[in-house]
Amino acid sequence: MEITFSRLDDTVARFQLRASSPSFANAFRRAMIGEVPTLAIEDVRVYDNTSALFDEMLTHRLGLIPITTDLKCYVRKESCSCEGEGCAGCTATFTMSVEGPCIVFSRDLIPQDPSAKPAMENIPIVKLTKDQKLVIEARAVLSTGRHHAKWQPTNACGYKNYPVISISEMCDGCGHCVEECPRNILEVEGKRVRVIEGRTEECSLCRLCERACLGSGIGEESAIKVTSDESKFIFVVESDGSLPVKEIIEQALVYIRDRSDDLIEKIGEISEGT
Numbered sequence: 001m002e003i004t005f006s007r008l009d010d011t012v013a014r015f016q017l018r019a020s021s022p023s024f025a026n027a028f029r030r031a032m033i034g035e036v037p038t039l040a041i042e043d044v045r046v047y048d049n050t051s052a053l054f055d056e057m058l059t060h061r062l063g064l065i066p067i068t069t070d071l072k073c074y075v076r077k078e079s080c081s082c083e084g085e086g087c088a089g090c091t092a093t094f095t096m097s098v099e100g101p102c103i104v105f106s107r108d109l110i111p112q113d114p115s116a117k118p119a120m121e122n123i124p125i126v127k128l129t130k131d132q133k134l135v136i137e138a139r140a141v142l143s144t145g146r147h148h149a150k151w152q153p154t155n156a157c158g159y160k161n162y163p164v165i166s167i168s169e170m171c172d173g174c175g176h177c178v179e180e181c182p183r184n185i186l187e188v189e190g191k192r193v194r195v196i197e198g199r200t201e202e203c204s205l206c207r208l209c210e211r212a213c214l215g216s217g218i219g220e221e222s223a224i225k226v227t228s229d230e231s232k233f234i235f236v237v238e239s240d241g242s243l244p245v246k247e248i249i250e251q252a253l254v255y256i257r258d259r260s261d262d263l264i265e266k267i268g269e270i271s272e273g274t
């Protein structure tokens, strides 16, 4: 298995996964979405809320704010030495005290630990009119997207099979497929059509080019054929800001490796017992 990045910054990664299989690609996608832990607000103590929102709606909105997460500093509550009581090792605490008129933004959540803060400052939470108040204390804990979407570290995480575009000798360069392609991948050169250099990955596998070719009266078989490579995938992963995208990828791979090791161990135990 090989991974080659064509883009990698803190929030977005685009990469090719090669020498793999559809089942691994899907397991990898699911691990990035549902098995990488992040912090999210889970408990809210509302001291004063005279805004137009019910406490429940307000706390739901707070839960969805991505919180920057340093996985070296926090452990899950259930495996913490405090035995679930809540301490600085498993819980990040925030306070908020705002009086209207104003819009309450995520930046109004004041973190106790500066490394665990709202990933974006300008997420609107609620609008307060004159004399309306909001005074709360919130606690964020580590968990995964498998338990609730608020712990998903990704905004977007998907892949497609790598496109394979072949053009046969029957092509006469009529250009119908070039006009039809919505991604501008094809061009006519001389008497033949070809893929513009470096554009193959942009193909959406829509196969409109094949339909256009058949519609041009070429016969029963299209001169252009679009298929996909079942062992090669193009991934796009976008972080919600809680973790750098590189860490999401690494943590997902560690998760898959650990689960595979567990499985091998269990199979070993069963084989020894028979």
Ligand code: SF4
Pocket (backbone or CB within 6 Å): 165, 180, 181, 182, 183, 184, 185, 186, 202, 203, 204, 205, 206, 207, 208, 209, 210, 226
């Ligand atoms: S499959 Fe769609 S995107 Fe790909 S080359 Fe054909 S028309 Fe263009």
Ligand code: SF4
Pocket (backbone or CB within 6 Å): 167, 170, 171, 172, 173, 174, 175, 176, 177, 178, 192, 193, 212, 213, 214, 216, 218, 222, 223, 224
């Ligand atoms: S429509 Fe068919 S024949 Fe015409 S340029 Fe495209 S592949 Fe060639």
Ligand SMILES: [Zn+2]
Pocket (backbone or CB within 6 Å): 077, 080, 081, 082, 083, 084, 085, 086, 087, 088, 089, 090, 091
């Ligand atoms: Zn603890």
